[in-house]
Amino acid sequence: MKVLVTGGAGFIGSHIVDALRARHVDVVVVDSLDPGVHRFPPAYLRKDVDYQFADLRWWRPDASALECTAIIHLAALGGVSRAAAERENVLGANAWGTARLTEIAQQMPRLRTVVHASSFSVYGAGYRYRCVSCGAERDGTRAESQLARGDFEVRCAACSGVTRILPITEAAPCDPLEPYGASKLMQELCWRGFTHAPIHTMRFSSVYGPRLRTHDGEATIIAKLIGWIDLGRRPQLFEDGQQLRDWVHVTDVVDTALQLLETSEPPRLVNVCSGVPTSLFAACEAIAEALGRDTVPEVVGGYRVGDMRHCLGDASTMMALIGRPPVSLGDGMRRTLASASGRPTLTTA
Numbered sequence: 001m002k003v004l005v006t007g008g009a010g011f012i013g014s015h016i017v018d019a020l021r022a023r024h025v026d027v028v029v030v031d032s033l034d035p036g037v038h039r040f041p042p043a044y045l046r047k048d049v050d051y052q053f054a055d056l057r058w059w060r061p062d063a064s065a066l067e068c069t070a071i072i073h074l075a076a077l078g079g080v081s082r083a084a085a086e087r088e089n090v091l092g093a094n095a096w097g098t099a100r101l102t103e104i105a106q107q108m109p110r111l112r113t114v115v116h117a118s119s120f121s122v123y124g125a126g127y128r129y130r131c132v133s134c135g136a137e138r139d140g141t142r143a144e145s146q147l148a149r150g151d152f153e154v155r156c157a158a159c160s161g162v163t164r165i166l167p168i169t170e171a172a173p174c175d176p177l178e179p180y181g182a183s184k185l186m187q188e189l190c191w192r193g194f195t196h197a198p199i200h201t202m203r204f205s206s207v208y209g210p211r212l213r214t215h216d217g218e219a220t221i222i223a224k225l226i227g228w229i230d231l232g233r234r235p236q237l238f239e240d241g242q243q244l245r246d247w248v249h250v251t252d253v254v255d256t257a258l259q260l261l262e263t264s265e266p267p268r269l270v271n272v273c274s275g276v277p278t279s280l281f282a283a284c285e286a287i288a289e290a291l292g293r294d295t296v297p298e299v300v301g302g303y304r305v306g307d308m309r310h311c312l313g314d315a316s317t318m319m320a321l322i323g324r325p326p327v328s329l330g331d332g333m334r335r336t337l338a339s340a341s342g343r344p345t346l347t348t349a
């Protein structure tokens with residue numbers, strides 16, 4: 001097996017590359033070392049990997065890259081706020097880069113499998129909530145007037161009761177709410193009509209683990225919480241801090257990708273998530289415990305119109321594939337923060 005990993009110099013890609021090399025698989029990486037992500041080539045780049053530093057949009061693969069038997073496609077410009085600020089760049093790079101990859105893939109005579117990385121952001125407005133009192137279901141929209149009153153829960157449309165988020169399954173409709181999610185859905189759609197090899201799609205919730213960048217402008221909420229607590233600062237939480245999120249450890253992502261590489265089953269769509277609802281408060285506790293610190297988050301009370309109250313995935317497809325439960329947040333944080341070399345804040349962006 002010889003695998004082409006696009007975006008293989010990034011956070012998740014680097015772990016997948018390490019896992020492939022640990023199995024003695026030959027690896028070709030194409031990565032643009034996008035300056036919005038990397039100030040310098042990351043220190044974790046390996047000597048035993050063929051890195052081709054190029055933007056997918058203009059990449060001209062050499063004969064060695066065209067010999068690959070599988071592709072794991074991770075290259076994408078990330079971040080909701082970056083996508084809002086750089087619409088053309090993010091929509092363009094993600095969609096066009098993938099479109100170019102589909103053409104390159106067609107020229108790969110030995111290609112057997114493509115594993116494509118997408119995101120929960122494609123679900124957007126697809127989340128459903130069920131009323132605890134009357135059982136009615138609704139979407140997750142909240143009026144600004146409600147948020148301004150400090151009432152942050154999604155209320156039942158029939159009885160105003162409290163609702164619970166339903167874990168989102170792969171069957172949920174895609175309805176991205178902003179350009180990053182739109183670009184990830186466009187990436188998925190680029191493979192329509194591609195018949196040269198099966199396309200397996202992974203949709204990640206929010207991923208954490210060693211090498212997570214905690215201090216760049218696009219840091220996810222979990223990365224920011226880690227960064228603040230590690231620096232001894234009080235985490236600043238919007239709303240009431242009881243927002244639920246679904247964080248998945250990078251080990252689960254790696255194991256899912258490697259299983260999909262080897263499966264002989266028809267194309268799969270897999271949510272890669274923990275399936276465990278965790279509040280921002282609880283995440284702060286898990287991080288503080290892993291760091292051996294005390295922390296008391298500060299609820300700053302603000303809100304952003306359009307933010308989702310909760311996010312939660314259904315991990316059953318992933319669990320069946322990898323044959324084990326996802327890594328727990330406590331365990332995952334200990335693995336992430338245990339060694340100085342693994343400390344996210346100590347890695348160069």
Ligand SMILES: NC(=O)c1ccc[n+]([C@@H]2O[C@H](COP(=O)([O-])OP(=O)(O)OC[C@H]3O[C@@H](n4cnc5c(N)ncnc54)[C@H](O)[C@@H]3O)[C@@H](O)[C@H]2O)c1
Nearest residue numbers: 007010011012031032033034055056074075076119204207
């Ligand atoms: N990290 C998460 O929580 C998360 C959540 C959902 C989905 N994802 C998806 O997972 C994938 C990997 O994410 P990550 O967190 O490792 O991001 P990352 O920014 O660390 O890595 C992405 C890599 O892709 C490269 N890249 C970007 N555009 C490129 C292009 N046009 N051509 C070549 N290289 C390009 C960047 O230089 C970077 O090294 C992405 O597709 C992302 O959308 C990530």
Ligand SMILES: [Zn+2]
Nearest residue numbers: 131134156159
């Ligand atoms: Zn109700």
